[in-house]
Amino acid sequence: xxxxxxxxxxxxxxxxxxxxxxxxxxxxxxxxxxxxxxxxxxxxxxxxxxxxxxxxxxxxxxxxxxxxxxxxxxxxxxxxxxxxxxxxxxxxxxxxxxxxxxxxxxxxxxxxxxxxxxxxxxxxxxxxxxxxxxxxxx
Amino acid sequence: xxxxxxxxxxxxxxxxxxxxxxxxxxxxxxxxxxxxxxxxxxxxxxxxxxxxxxxxxxxxxxxxxxxxxxxxxxxxxxxxxxxxxxxxxxxxxxxxxxxxxxxxxxxxxxxxxxxxxxxxxxxxxxxxxxxxxxxxxxxxxxxxxxxxxxxxxxxxxxxxxxxxxxxxxxxxxxxxxxxxxxxxxxxxxxxxxxxxxxxxxxxxxxxxxxxxxxxxxxxxxxxxxxxxxxxxxxxxxxxxxxxxxxxxxxxxxxx
Numbered sequence: 023x024x025x026x027x028x029x030x031x032x033x034x035x036x037x038x039x040x041x042x043x044x045x046x047x048x049x050x051x052x053x054x055x056x057x058x059x060x061x062x063x064x065x066x067x068x069x070x071x072x073x074x075x076x077x078x079x080x081x082x083x084x085x086x087x088x089x090x091x092x093x094x095x096x097x098x099x100x101x102x103x104x105x106x107x108x109x110x111x112x113x114x115x116x117x118x119x120x121x122x123x124x125x126x127x128x129x130x131x132x133x134x135x136x137x138x139x140x141x142x143x144x145x146x147x148x149x150x151x152x153x154x155x156x157x158x159x160x
Numbered sequence: 161x162x163x164x165x166x167x168x169x170x171x172x173x174x175x176x177x178x179x180x181x182x183x184x185x186x187x188x189x190x191x192x193x194x195x196x197x198x199x200x201x202x203x204x205x206x207x208x209x210x211x212x213x214x215x216x217x218x219x220x221x222x223x224x225x226x227x228x229x230x231x232x233x234x235x236x237x238x239x240x241x242x243x244x245x246x247x248x249x250x251x252x253x254x255x256x257x258x259x260x261x262x263x264x265x266x267x268x269x270x271x272x273x274x275x276x277x278x279x280x281x282x283x284x285x286x287x288x289x290x291x292x293x294x295x296x297x298x299x300x301x302x303x304x305x306x307x308x309x310x311x312x313x314x315x316x317x318x319x320x321x322x323x324x325x326x327x328x329x330x331x332x333x334x335x336x337x338x339x340x341x342x343x344x345x346x347x348x349x350x351x352x353x354x355x356x357x358x359x360x361x362x363x364x365x366x367x368x369x370x371x372x373x374x375x376x377x378x379x380x381x382x383x384x385x386x387x388x389x390x391x392x393x394x395x396x397x398x399x400x401x402x403x404x405x406x407x408x409x410x411x412x413x414x415x
Contacts, residue, residue: 028257029292033299034306036250041307042234043243047317048340052327055400055407058320061240066381068244069251073386076252087258095255098374098384098391105391108373109380109398115365116399117406118358120340122377123370124263127297129340131304136345136359143363145274148267150364151371152282158372 040128048120055117104160115147235313251382259292262379264370266290266297308339315339330415358414373398 040046043065054062079085080093087093098105116122119140121129126144129137151158238246251261268283269290276283308315316337327335334342342349349355370376373395375384381399384392 025257025292026295028253029259029295030299030302032250032253032257033296033301034303035246035299036296037300037303037305038307038311039238039243039246039250039303040300041304042238042311043240043246044237044317044339045243046304046339048344049317049319049323049327049335049338051403052407053319053323055403056320056323056326058323064240065244065247066377068241069247069382070244070385072245072248073251073382074388076248077255077386077388080255085256088256089258091258093255093258095260095387097387098389101391102394105373105380105394106398108369108371109395110369110402110405111365111398112369112373112376112395113399113402113404114406114410115362115367115369115402116377117403118410119362119366120344121366122263123267123366124300124376124378126366127263127266127300128304128307131301131306132308132339133305134340134345135347136340136350139350139356139359140363140366143360143365144267144367144370145270145363146360147364147367147369148271148371149276149279149283149367151368152268152271152276152280155280155282 036124037128037131040125041132046121046125046128046132051117051120101160104158107159115144119143234311237317247382248386251378251386254296257292260379261383262293262375263297263300264367264376264379266293267367268371269294330411332415369402 044050045062045065050059050062053059077095080095085093112122121137121140123144126137126141130141254261268285269287272283272285272287277285317339319336321336324336327341332341332343334346344355344358366376370379373380375392375395377399380392380395385396
């Protein structure tokens with residue numbers, strides 16, 4: 023129960039940050055791909071720099087989780103084409119719908135009902151991938 | 161007016177005497193010299209109390225100002241140097257809870273919950289392992305509500321003036337005045353087949369690409385790159401190839 027509540031609060035926190043930083047705004051994504059503002063690069067860049075430092079700290083000091091378990095960060099499977107093709111397709115959708123999966127949920131809460139169409143599309147896309155997975159180059 | 165004549169010999173020492181002379185009742189404020197030291201201490205305390213009160217009050221007002229300024233800051237859009245570290249914090253909180261930060265895994269889990277496992281082995285997994293992530297998703301929805309309705313004054317996104325003029329030329333009149341373009345996300349646009357299919361196709365590309373690349377912005381650009389993973393770097397390069405192609409090549413054709 024405590025764990026579930028902490029996930030809920032992390033989610034609420036994440037949702038507020040996504041909305042208030044305007045990372046969930048279609049306009050900000052468009053502006054980012056036009057290279058006309060530092061805003062999105064600043065968000066991703068600063069999160070990334072702190073992320074790299076923190077992950078290095080965890081690994082070097084072999085830090086343990088809140089529950090005393092060792093922290094293991096699983097690396098992704100090796101490959102090129104899966105990530106390149108998948109990435110390009112995701113990028114097309116990111117720019118068109120102006121939202122990535124995190125902000126989709128945030129925008130539902132913010133009351134933009136049309137985003138449900140994007141969510142339905144995303145679920146459909148996931149389902150199509152599941153069907154085609156074995157036929158695609160990975 | 162006899163009493164005032166006596167002022168020539170100095171100030172009256174006993175106001176009560178004069179008030180009696182003028183037919184007034186004995187003053188309750190008659191100075192009693194025997195009690196004077198005590199009243200001095202009393203007035204001394206009163207002055208100190210007044211000073212402390214004013215000092216505390218002044219500080220409270222200063223703090224109120226600080227709180228007001230902080231509230232103003234919260235209600236304004238948050239700058240990148242606040243948002244970025246908070247996103248990193250989100251990731252580390254999940255890591256220290258023994259999980260990993262990745263939002264698009266939920267799409268897969270929801271498909272599994274809807275029974276997609278019967279159609280493809282890919283969805284044949286134990287959704288209970290991802291239940292925590294669905295709770296994060298639920299939180300993100302609540303967070304969106306709080307952010308938009310309780311922590312914001314308006315919803316206009318102040319994008320760069322050049323971006324606004326490019327978007328207005330493309331037909332997005334709501335650029336610079338809204339959070340999402342009305343032309344795509346307004347309720348009226350839902351009856352328009354073109355905008356509806358743009359949203360649906362955008363969603364399909366998002367879902368398909370996120371699962372093909374095994375991660376989205378949170379999973380690759382933040383979590384994966386933080387761990388210095390080469391696959392995540394390839395995926396992020398892919399995100400930008402796709403995004404730039406969409407906005408610079410396809411947008412002029414679509415809009």
